[in-house]
Structure formats: C-alpha cells, structure tokens
Amino acid sequence: MPIDIVKPPKRLTLAPAKQRILDTADRLFYDEGIRAVGIDRLIAVSSVTKATFYKHYGSKxxxxxxxxxxxxxxxxxxxxxxxxxxxxxxxxxxxxxxxxxxxxxxxxxxxxxxxxxxxxxxxxxxxxxxxxxxxxxxxxxxxxxxxxxxxxxxxxxxxxxxxxxxxxxxxxxxxxxxxxxxxxxxxxxxxxxxxxxxxxxx
Known part of the structure; x- marks a missing residue:
C-alpha cells in the first residue's frame, strides 16, 4: 500500500489559451527571471491577445x-x-x-x-x-x-x-x-x- 503523504493539489483542466499562458510563464520566468519578463512578451510568446491575457489572469x-x-x-x-x-x-x-x-x-x-x-x-x-x-x-x-x-x-x-x-x-x-x-x-x-x-x- 502506498505511503499516505500530503497529496498534490488536483490538476485542473484550463482553457487552452490560459494553459498556454501559464506554460509560457513557467518557461520564461524560470529561464530569464520573473521581473525580466514583461506582460507584452508573455502575450507575444503565448500567441494570445492582451484581452485574453487579462481575462484569464487579470495582472502579472x-x-x-x-x-x-x-x-x-x-x-x-x-x-x-x-x-x-x-x-x-x-x-x-x-x-x-x-x-x-x-x-x-x-x-x-x-x-x-x-x-x-x-x-x-x-x-x-x-x-x-x-x-x-x-x-x-x-x-x-x-x-x-x-x-x-x-x-x-x-x-x-x-x-x-x-x-x-x-x-x-x-x-x-x-x-x-x-x-x-x-x-x-x-x-x-x-x-x-x-x-x-x-x-x-x-
């Protein structure tokens, strides 16, 4: 029987654009630093509109x-x-x-x-x-x-x-x-x- 440990949070299914923004942030924030990566760059690399970014996340x-x-x-x-x-x-x-x-x-x-x-x-x-x-x-x-x-x-x-x-x-x-x-x-x-x-x- 597996060990009962602190379980991970449930992985949610996100809208494709929201997941794409998160995956982009996951890569760029880690590779380049959080403050070095601006919203415009996140939007461009994620291939979403500014309205889509703010709809899903509201702020950086x-x-x-x-x-x-x-x-x-x-x-x-x-x-x-x-x-x-x-x-x-x-x-x-x-x-x-x-x-x-x-x-x-x-x-x-x-x-x-x-x-x-x-x-x-x-x-x-x-x-x-x-x-x-x-x-x-x-x-x-x-x-x-x-x-x-x-x-x-x-x-x-x-x-x-x-x-x-x-x-x-x-x-x-x-x-x-x-x-x-x-x-x-x-x-x-x-x-x-x-x-x-x-x-x-x-």
Whole structure:
C-alpha cells in the first residue's frame, strides 16, 4: 500500500489559451527571471491577445502566483508518483533525494524556482512570497512526517537540516558544480538517516 503523504493539489483542466499562458510563464520566468519578463512578451510568446491575457489572469502578479502554484503542483506530483511505488518511508526519502539530484543535473537547470522567486520579491507579505512559503512548509511537513515514521529522534530538526541542504544544493548546483552539490546533499541524507536508532545500532 502506498505511503499516505500530503497529496498534490488536483490538476485542473484550463482553457487552452490560459494553459498556454501559464506554460509560457513557467518557461520564461524560470529561464530569464520573473521581473525580466514583461506582460507584452508573455502575450507575444503565448500567441494570445492582451484581452485574453487579462481575462484569464487579470495582472502579472496573479500570473506569478499561479506560476508558483504550478511549480508546486509539478513537485508534489513527482513526489506522489514516487510514493505510489513504495510502502517504505525510508525508501521514499531516498526517492525524494533522487528527484532532487535529477533536477540539479537536468539540462537548463538554473536553481530552485521557489528560492529564485523569493529573491525577486523582498516584501515578505507579498502574495508571491506567501506562495513560496506555503510550498516550503509543505515540503518540510513531508520530510518531517517521513522521518517521524522511520523513528528519527528529532524529525523536525532533521527536516530542517534536509531543507537547508536542499537549498544549498540547489544554489550550489546552479552557481558552481552540480556533481559536488548533489554529493553533499546525499551525504546529508546519509547522516540524517544514520541517526535513526535502528540504523545507528546496525
């Protein structure tokens, strides 16, 4: 039976033009930066009219929040797919590590989309920052829950460690050496898992 984890949001079927705008934003915001991409560019690349853009999203800020939610959906779906393949929480933690390593090694990787977005919006109360925070809270809750299931003595602290290692690997993997970044991330997972009493006694 698959592990019961925080389930991903339901993927909605959007109108073709709305989906096209979102897919365009997903690509351009990540590749070029959110503030660097203007509404006129989004409209042109999406092959929609200005009226269509405003009908579906109303403003660029609303589209940015939808972009963050879309990125969260993609991560949550990838984790859920891994969870459907195992009933072992430790294996799922390893599978999450494998996902992180694959993202860092992917062609076109330019860092964590959530951290990238947070750096562009300095106001912590901005809806974009709140959307990023919601994703990070979800990820922390997921890690902490899995660590608690395998009997880690300090699952909250260990989840903090894995979150920080994830952030560092995402940044280091883009700015420097992805191989070194993923190796360091794996070492942190190994250290965290080694603190589980049954493993430590083995």
């Amino acid at each position: 800020d609303r589209l940015i929040v939808e972009y963050i939610a879309y990125r969260h959906l993609q991560v949550a779906e990838a984790v859920d797919a891994a969870a459907q393949q195992t009933d072992d929480p430790e294996q799922l933690l390893r599978d999450i590590l494998a996902l992180q390593m694959r993202w860092i090694a992917a062609t076109g990787f330019r860092g964590c989309p959530f951290l990238n977005a947070a750096t562009e919006f300095t106001d912590a109360s901005h809806p974009v920052r709140r959307a990023v925070e919601e994703h990070r809270e979800w990820f922390h809750e997921l890690l902490e829950s899995l660590l608690r299931e395998i009997g880690h003595p300090l699952p909250g602290d260990a989840a903090d460690d894995l979150m920080l290692a994830h952030d560092g690997a995402m940044l280091g993997g883009y700015a420097s050496d992805p191989i070194a970044a993923t190796a360091a991330l794996q070492r942190m997972y190994d250290r965290v898992l080694a603190a589980v009493p049954e493993r430590a006694a083995a």
